[in-house]
Amino acid sequence: MTGTGRARTVVVTGGTDGIGRALAEGLLERGDRAVVVGRSAHKGRLFLERAARPGAGGRAFFVQADLGLLAENRRVTAGLLRDFPVIDALVLCARHYRSDRAETAEGIEETFAHFYLSRHLLGHGLAPALLRAERPVVVNVAGPGAGLDLVHWDDMEFRHGYHGGAALGQGGKLNDLLGVSSTERYGGAGLRYVLIHPGATRTSISGQYDEPTLRHIEEMQRTAKPITEALAPIVAALDSPPPRPLSAFVEGRELDVHSADFDRAAARRLHEHTEEFLKGR
Template sequence: MSTLVITGGTDGIGKALALHRLRRGDTVVVIARDPVKGRRLLDAARADGVPGRAVLVTADLSLLAQTARAAEEIRAAFPSVDALVLCARHYRSRRTETAEGYEENFALFYLSRHLLGEALAAPLARAPHPVVVNVAGPGAGLELIRWDDLQLRHGYHGGAALGQGGKLNDLLGVGYAERHGPAGIRYVLIHPGVTATGFSGEYDAATVPHIRSMRRHAKPVEAALPPILDAIDTPPAEALSAFVEGRRIGVDTRAFDPVAARRLRDLTEGLLAQP
C-alpha cells in the first residue's frame, strides 16, 4: 500500500483522486484549507467503507507559515511518502495579498508547491518509486513570466496570474528534477484538460460567463484521473516528464530552460530569505 499527500484534495480532481486511492487501500493525506470540506471528505470515505486510511491536515497553503507547519506535521507522521500530488489553486479576479504580504496566486499556486516539494523530499526519497505530480499546465512559453514583477503588482489580471503560475511550475519541475532526480524522485507535470472541477475562485462579472461556458464543456472529473494515476503507479524513468491530456510532450525545449529554472530558484530563495 502507498502513502499519498494531496493538496486541493477536498474538491474536483484532488477529491476524486483521494477517494479513488482510498478505495484501493492506500493512506491518503489531504491538505485542506477548509476544515468543513475536510470533514466531509472523511465522512464520504467512511460512508464508502473504503479500506484505506484518510488523514486530514488543515492548512491555508497561501500562507508560508501554515505550509511549513503542514509539511512538518506530515514528516513527523510519515517517514516515507510515495507520491505528492499538487492540485490546489484559486482564481482571483482582483489582486489580493496574503497576511504575509505575497500575492495570493503566486503564494498558493507556486510558492506552496515549491515549499512542499522541498520539505517532503526526504520522505519521498525513502519510498521505492517516489513521484511528485504537479497538476498545472505544462508547455507554455517563457514569455508568460514577468521576471521583473513576479507578483503582478502592475497590470494584474486573474488569467495572467494563473498563466504565469503554470509556467513557474514548469520551471519548478525542471529545477526539482535537477536537484532531486539523482535521489530517484520523479517529477511529472500534468495538464488533464478542462475538467468539471469546483472552479475554485472569486470571479468578477466579466469572467463569470466564461467560467459557465467552461463548466458546460468540461470533461467529467473521472476522465481526468488516468494520466495522474499512471504517473503515480508507474512513474516515468526520466527525472522530469510532462503530459497534456495524456499526450507526452518534450521537456528538452526552450519552454523548460534549465537556465531560466535556476534564475527562478535564485529569485525565489532571495524572496523567501527576506524578513
C-alpha cells in the same frame, strides 16, 4: 482505480474538492493512504466522514491549512515529515483564481503565493520523505508547455497591470521551471516529477471571479470532460511513473521537456530568486 498490491502514502493538496477529492477517494478505495490538505475544515470533515466506511479506516487523513501562507506550508511540511516518514507520492492540485489582485496576510500576492510558492515549499520540504519511498513521484497538476514570456521576472506579484488569467498563466510556467529545478536536485536519487494538464474538467474551480470570467468558466464547463477522464493521466503517473526524471503531459500528449520552454538556466534563475525571496519571511 484498481489496487497496486501495496498500501502507499499519497499526499494530495486541494484534496477536498474536484479532481483532488476524486483522486483521494479513489486511492482509499484501492487500499492506499490518502493524506488530504485543504483550507476548509467543513470539507475536510466531509471527506473523513465519506472515508469512514468498512475497509478504509485509519487510511484517510485531513490536514487543514491555508496554503497561501508560507507559515502554514512550513507547519504542514513539518507535521507530514513527523507523521509520515515515507511518502510515496505528492500530488499538487490546490489552485485558486482571483479576478482582482489581493495579498495574503503575509503581504504576498495570492496567486504567486498559493499556486507557486506553496508548491515550491512542499515539494522541496517533503523531499526527504519522498526519497525514502521505493518509487517516489511528484505529480504537479498545473499547465505545462507555455512559453517563458509568461514570466514577469521583475514583477512576479503583478503590482502593476494585474490580470487573473496572466497571474495564473505565470503560475503554470513557474511550476514548469519548478519541475526542472526539482529534477536537477532529486532526479538522480530516483524522484520522478510529472507535470500534468488534464484539460478543461467539469468540476468546481476555487476562486473569486468577475462576471465576464464567471460566464466564460460556465461556458467552458458545458463541454468540459468529466472528472473520471481528468483523473486517468494522474493515476497513470502514480501507478507507473515515467522512467525519465521529468515528464510533462497536456491532455495525454507528451511534451519535449528539453525544449526552450523548460530552459535549465531559467529554472536555476527562478530557484535562486525564490530562495532569496523567502529569506527572512
